[in-house]
Amino acid sequence: MATTELSGLVQVDPFRWRLPKGGRMLVDGLVYLDRPLIELVGKDLSLSQVANVAALPGIVGHSLAMPDVHQGYGFPIGGVAAFRPDTGIVSPGGVGYDINCGVRLLRSSLRREDLAAHAGALLEALFARIPSGVGSQHQELRLGPKALDEVLRHGAAWAVRNGFGVPADLAHIENGGCLDWADPGQVSRRALERGHGQLGTLGSGNHFVEVGYVDRIYDPEVAEAFGLFQDQMTVFIHTGSRGLGHQVCDDAIRQLAAASRRYGIALPDRELCCAPIGSPEGQAYLAAMAAAANFAFANRQLITQAVRDTVSLVFGLGAGRLGLDLVYDVCHNIAKKELHEVAGKTLELIVHRKGATRAFPAGHPEVPEAYRQVGQPVLIPGDMGRASYVLVGTPRAMSETFGSACHGAGRVLSRHAAIKAARGRNVVQELAAAGVLVRGASRGTVVEEMPEAYKDVQQVVHVVHEAGLARKVARLKPVVVIKG
Amino acid sequence: MAAPSYRLLEHPADLGFEVQAPSLSGLFAAAAAAFLDILWDPAGIAPREHLAIEVSGEDLPELLVAFLGEILFLAEARGFGFCRIAVGELAGGRLAGQAWGEPWDPQRHQSRTVVKAVTYHQIFVGQEGEAWRARVFLDL
Numbered sequence: 001m002a003t004t005e006l007s008g009l010v011q012v013d014p015f016r017w018r019l020p021k022g023g024r025m026l027v028d029g030l031v032y033l034d035r036p037l038i039e040l041v042g043k044d045l046s047l048s049q050v051a052n053v054a055a056l057p058g059i060v061g062h063s064l065a066m067p068d069v070h071q072g073y074g075f076p077i078g079g080v081a082a083f084r085p086d087t088g089i090v091s092p093g094g095v096g097y098d099i100n101c102g103v104r105l106l107r108s109s110l111r112r113e114d115l116a117a118h119a120g121a122l123l124e125a126l127f128a129r130i131p132s133g134v135g136s137q138h139q140e141l142r143l144g145p146k147a148l149d150e151v152l153r154h155g156a157a158w159a160v161r162n163g164f165g166v167p168a169d170l171a172h173i174e175n176g177g178c179l180d181w182a183d184p185g186q187v188s189r190r191a192l193e194r195g196h197g198q199l200g201t202l203g204s205g206n207h208f209v210e211v212g213y214v215d216r217i218y219d220p221e222v223a224e225a226f227g228l229f230q231d232q233m234t235v236f237i238h239t240g241s242r243g244l245g246h247q248v249c250d251d252a253i254r255q256l257a258a259a260s261r262r263y264g265i266a267l268p269d270r271e272l273c274c275a276p277i278g279s280p281e282g283q284a285y286l287a288a289m290a291a292a293a294n295f296a297f298a299n300r301q302l303i304t305q306a307v308r309d310t311v312s313l314v315f316g317l318g319a320g321r322l323g324l325d326l327v328y329d330v331c332h333n334i335a336k337k338e339l340h341e342v343a344g345k346t347l348e349l350i351v352h353r354k355g356a357t358r359a360f361p362a363g364h365p366e367v368p369e370a371y372r373q374v375g376q377p378v379l380i381p382g383d384m385g386r387a388s389y390v391l392v393g394t395p396r397a398m399s400e401t402f403g404s405a406c407h408g409a410g411r412v413l414s415r416h417a418a419i420k421a422a423r424g425r426n427v428v429q430e431l432a433a434a435g436v437l438v439r440g441a442s443r444g445t446v447v448e449e450m451p452e453a454y455k456d457v458q459q460v461v462h463v464v465h466e467a468g469l470a471r472k473v474a475r476l477k478p479v480v481v482i483k484g
Numbered sequence: 485m486a487a488p489s490y491r492l493l494e495h496p497a498d499l500g501f502e503v504q505a506p507s508l509s510g511l512f513a514a515a516a517a518a519f520l521d522i523l524w525d526p527a528g529i530a531p532r533e534h535l536a537i538e539v540s541g542e543d544l545p546e547l548l549v550a551f552l553g554e555i556l557f558l559a560e561a562r563g564f565g566f567c568r569i570a571v572g573e574l575a576g577g578r579l580a581g582q583a584w585g586e587p588w589d590p591q592r593h594q595s596r597t598v599v600k601a602v603t604y605h606q607i608f609v610g611q612e613g614e615a616w617r618a619r620v621f622l623d624l
Binding site: 073204247413442453 | 492498546
């Protein structure tokens, strides 16, 4: 057994490291990394955060960290933890401020060469059509209180009912695009006020719409089941619950800090404030978080329809000819009620995924019928210069990580370091020379999000694949990217 | 208007800052000035309107998070950019102040950093010797 010099990590195999129980930890930590990635983890507080999560009441199995792990708030980004319904807790720190930030992938009937012929026009048209950046509001959509209540209750289904998408979309979204335990009554007036004008907007930072193509197929059988083929044009959409979700989390942290004191829960970090799952405070947070998650599902659905309309206009083809169908939509920041086996018994746990992707295997009833023979699509965006990946869930993820895998590459450069590294350079031109057209709401965003600011997603995906949590299916390359 | 004095704390995924001042109300004012300077270019925003700020907290870290969080909320919910924050009353876990600015205009105003939330991550608010110090991390 090798032990690294990093906080006593014990090597289990080339891709698994155990953080043995110590101090107030109730369970071991389990971290999925290889040697090159482990050096990066040692530079921040990730492992302390894995240990802190392991000290929360009612935790089951391990406090887990995916290979894209990096320092977060409370939980590490890339952290996964599940809690028993009777003795466990729910924590907004295990979900994060951007509730149900997630990603969806559209396939198409178009090919790489079709995209190349229209790339410039598509870039400008998407940028003009999809509101992004600071203070962006949807120009045509003004939701009254009743409509907003329905968005929070029904999520993507509200969007489809109102002409944004087709019923088939709903079957290809995690949880059908709606967490049915949402209660809009638990969402504060402040959260409604902050977010109501932002439905259908991309936001800023790492959010994006990326049109690209299937560059490589690793698993032809699964790729076919997902409707993916070599050189096919694809679209990734990455955004979340916008200001509404940020405010729900902000409100909850304050409320649950007080609840933690009331219930006598000793907190290793204030961002891990929590309440027992069955408590009024715990239930109120779960209901508000679900409402914000539904807002995010609806948001991605609206942007999907904007993408379909824009592609149709630019290519001069009707929807039937485009084939812009939804492959899948996954949540990256969420707490979910899920059935998992614990010591031979099936329990409904609260699984927190903070920068991680659900990765359910073949045969699982929550995998869409179209994919049930192969498993759930696991969508892993990389950076705007290199690649993104599609993987498929496995039984091993189910038994080890509550059916979870990584969610992206993870940053290596701070935003200011990226700005410094870009001084005297034209990042947009560099990307264009490499075949990627980018429009950002501001030059700053493009620079802060430049490829070298991120780890190479290939390294992260390699660990997930080799550890058996999800299997590689396809690699996608970007061509047209709009950034918030 | 002199640029506010603060120290940025960087990390790949986070952005934090530290400020110090001779008094507690000065510390909150310095934190607000630093926060505005991180969010956008305050010099480009005119003090045409003002909004009241009233927040409370169980302790100083909660009060500071609530105070900066209120600035963020007002900016986003009311569509404002602010150039100046004045801290008025600060006692008994309550803070009252004013924020001066104008409606955000993307044609004239320059955004610098988009902040999702003010966090408790490694937060510190306290007295060290003669000076009051604060450290805050922002979720981007």
